[in-house]
Amino acid sequence: MKKLIVTTALLGLMAGAASAQDVVRMGTEGAYPPYNFINDDGEIDGFERALGDELCARAELTCEWVLNDWDSIIPNLTSGNYDTIIAGMSITDERDEVIDFTQAYIPPTPSIFVALDEDVDLSGGVIAAQTNTIQAGYIAAETEAVLVEFATPDETVAAVRNGEADAVLADADFLLDAVSSDPDLMVVGDPVALGGGIGMGLREGNDLIATFDAAITSMKEDGTLNALIVEWFGDDAVTW
Known part of the structure; x- marks a missing residue:
């Protein structure tokens, strides 16, 4: 309980720090089910859509979703076309030389x-x-x-x-x-x-990393992240 209280307080602080940015643009591929895909209504759907919406709600951020092809997803992040990558991206040393990552929201699989x-x-x-x-x-x-x-x-x-x-x-x-x-x-x-789990990618030095880290931690601690993983990947999925 003490950890959860600390995390909740940190979420509040991080949300205040991030409030200067009006809209956080969430970049995804939309072609990698069940992580992310386009549903029959033409909308971004999947595990990462549900996760991203919940993280933004917990951090009190206004977020919008942006589609981008996989082969240019990192270059278009670094050039400022969106603020995060949330697209089934594994954390690797090579990628970490170019962008920063939050903690993993899916364990290594x-x-x-x-x-x-x-x-x-x-x-x-x-x-x-x-x-x-x-x-x-x-x-x-x-x-x-x-x-x-x-x-x-x-x-x-x-x-x-x-x-x-x-x-x-x-x-x-x-x-x-x-x-x-x-x-x-x-x-x-x-x-x-392969890889060190799946996390959100952000431009190096972006303060939003701490904001999303706090939100991910809160979901791990209250069990909602594991529940979301099982909902989208099944009872045999690797969880926290």
Whole structure:
């Protein structure tokens, strides 16, 4: 209880510090279910939409959502097109050299391979991954496989379905959703541990980092963050 009281007080202080900024623009991809996607009404939806709205409410911030393609999501943050990235972005040392991160709001989760054949050659075959992801970096640097990169996650799965790639490597949360909707797809090989969890990215030195950190901490402490993870990722999801 003492921790929660301290966190609540800090949230109030951080909200006051951030009040000089009228609107906080939340940048996301809108193409990575269940993290973020566009629903049938044409609106941004998913786990991160629900999370971001709750964080803004707790921090007493007025927030608006901005869509941006994944391959330019960091450059457009640093150039000021929006104030945060909340788009299933794993915390890595390489990214941390360019932008700052909040604490993780999703714990480190495994990446998995998905293919049409359980005997696919993962060590020397053709593996699809989304451009500028930790999975693409892993295939290029740590394996002998041929990497083929695509702009969107859906394209990586399509490459497996149409024979352009032998398998795809991506976050388990995303690929398990694809497998559940396509009986021809299957998980193959062993999971790969990558990244330090998923957090919000902000420009270096932005005071909003402390504001969102306090809000994330309050959600962890009162159990609402775990409840939201289970709601969107299922009972077997990794939680805090």
